Amino acid sequence: MRLNSLQLVNFRNYDNLHLQFDKKINLLVGKNGQGKTNIVESIYMLSFGKSFRTNKDKEIIKFESENLYVGGNYSKQYTNGMVEVAIGKNKKGIKVNKIHIKKIQELLGNINVVIFSPEDLRLVKEGPKERRSFIDKEISQIMPKYYSYLTSYNKILSQRNQLLKNKHIDSDLLDVYDESLAKYGSYIYILRRDFIKKIADISRNMHEKLTDSIENLLITYKNQINICDEDNTTTVYNKFLDKLTSNRNHDIETRTTKYGLHKDDLNIFINDLDVRLYGSQGQQRTASISLKLSEIELINNEVGEYPILILDDVFSELDETRQKLLVDNLSVVQMFITTAEVSHKNIFDKSNTTIFNIDKGHVINIENGGN
Ligand SMILES: Nc1ncnc2c1ncn2[C@@H]1O[C@H](COP(=O)(O)OP(=O)(O)OP(=O)(O)O)[C@@H](O)[C@H]1O
Ligand SMILES: [Mg+2]
Known part of the structure; x- marks a missing residue:
């Protein structure tokens, strides 16, 4: 257009x-x-x-x-x-x-419109929070339902964390929160997994073009439940619930939720090296562009x-x-x-x-x- x-x-x-x-x-x-x-x-x-x-x-x-x-x-x-x-x-x-x-x-x-401004150049360099918010924004644009899952997840997470701060913890209530977290979590994990796979492909192509095939960009989904390509909602639900349950004592001690979507990130490699640790400024910037500009192809795929x-x-x-x-x-x-x-x-x-x-x-x- x-x-x-x-x-x-x-x-x-x-x-x-x-x-x-x-x-x-x-x-x-x-x-x-x-x-x-x-x-x-x-x-x-x-x-x-x-x-x-x-x-x-x-x-x-x-x-x-x-x-x-x-x-x-x-x-x-x-x-x-x-x-x-x-x-x-x-x-x-x-x-x-x-x-x-x-x-x-x-x-x-x-x-x-896709807009790219200087802050976006730091997408790769910044902390996981920025990358999560990039992913959330992108998926929400294509799928408004995602945003409502995420809102529900965050609400339950904050209620769970609140409960963990209490002197006496009602373990039945914690069970309810864990099940709800696992329910919304499983939807979101799967949508993030599929989305990241798509943008990883597009970004790799884009990066190859931007660097005249000198650099190979590899992006994968970093998560704590080791979600696999074959996992369906039920498998992810069980994996996540197991994590929450087995870590419950630790969560009670530290009064916060250690595992979950709120810890997700992207692994970003250029020619097999972690670009956040070993990439030059220019490589980090170019990788940010490749990642962010994948939005262009995604929109084209979505709306033609x-x-x-x-x-x-x-x-x-x-x-x-x-x-x-x-x-x-x-x-x-x-x-x-x-x-x-x-x-x-x-x-x-x-x-x-x-x-x-x-x-x-x-x-x-x-x-x-x-x-
Ligand atoms: N509401 C407003 N009414 C009148 N002028 C405004 C208003 N808001 C901002 N400006 C003026 O707009 C100018 C900034 O414009 P803009 O941000 O487009 O600059 P720019 O050309 O992009 O500059 P840079 O190269 O620094 O990014 C400033 O001079 C500012 O005073
Ligand atoms: Mg300006």
């Missing part, structure tokens, strides 16, 4: 902006603080109905203005459409094809249409070879790339790139390529 045009009124530092986009690469170039991220923020807003930078809509309205407007026209293989978002001091309205929507679900899926890709400020973090490989290998995807480095203009093929030069909330010059 692609975004054809964008109109902004009183959005951050833009008064009134109307842009036509390239169907391939849109490069937003400008010094720091000029309004590059503001533009991609508005595109994200057309997709999700909110900003990725703040939960306070009011902050996005241009200083000293009352209302903002963002509108965009998009094309898919078989359809065209329009999304509009208007925000006032105390109200917000979203229209799809000129019709007001009531629920955010009616917006999602019209414009699919490639999403729009936003790369906000990540280009300068890669060497020139990897920058080129990244762009070349994603040629099927419409991209919005922000950069403060004027020299980055040179790595793009002029025939499929439009360059927007941005200065103080104005697009001062458009260098037009292919369209």
Whole structure:
């Protein structure tokens, strides 16, 4: 899919902006603080109905203005459409094809966006919590049911931990919690296992392309119950319940739950070495990109249409070879790339790139390529 045009009124530092986009690469170039991220923020807003930078809509309205407007026209293989978002001091309205929507679900899926920002480059380097939250977000997007399983699991986990802190522990109640944890846990373990297998495949391919086949990326599911490919819900339920039961005395002593989904992680290897321990910064970053960009293929598999890709400020973090490989290998995807480095203009093929030069909330010059 692609975004054809964008109109902004009183959005951050833009008064009134109307842009036509390239169907391939849109490069937003400008010094720091000029309004590059503001533009991609508005595109994200057309997709999700909110900003990725703040939960306070009011902050996005241009200083000293009352209302903002963002509108965009998009094309898919078989359809065209329009999304509009208007925000006032105390109200917000979203229209799809000129019709007001009531629920955010009616917006999602019209414009699919994958955004990659500098924090995502740390996905591999950071702790397990960040990787778990990446996995949870990804699976929830494809399968809303997952999110409700996870909410139930977390609620029971916190009740169990609360109970473990009591002076006298009701072991019947602990039995009930263990069974519930094992029930929701078994659903989630299986969904995580299957999802990780899928993204491992896609990421390995992507990483091979990004490194010109020099590096082999291997991602596996790190969990404490040694879940196997053949395990079904009942097997996983029993494995997990056994773990909880056999470790109960230890949990009572330490007053917390040692085993479970809340300890899951990913093993990430490059050429057989644990990239978190032995990888260079650049390798960790590239592995993060490969992992995160697997989302693009997943969405394509799910909805039969490639999403729009936003790369906000990540280009300068890669060497020139990897920058080129990244762009070349994603040629099927419409991209919005922000950069403060004027020299980055040179790595793009002029025939499929439009360059927007941005200065103080104005697009001062458009260098037009292919369209
Ligand atoms: N509500 C607002 N009204 C007016 N201007 C705003 C508002 N919010 C932010 N700005 C301005 O927008 C500018 C920041 O824009 P943006 O984050 O898009 O910069 P950028 O070009 O991405 O910079 P960098 O290269 O540093 O990432 C700042 O100058 C800021 O003052
Ligand atoms: Mg920025």
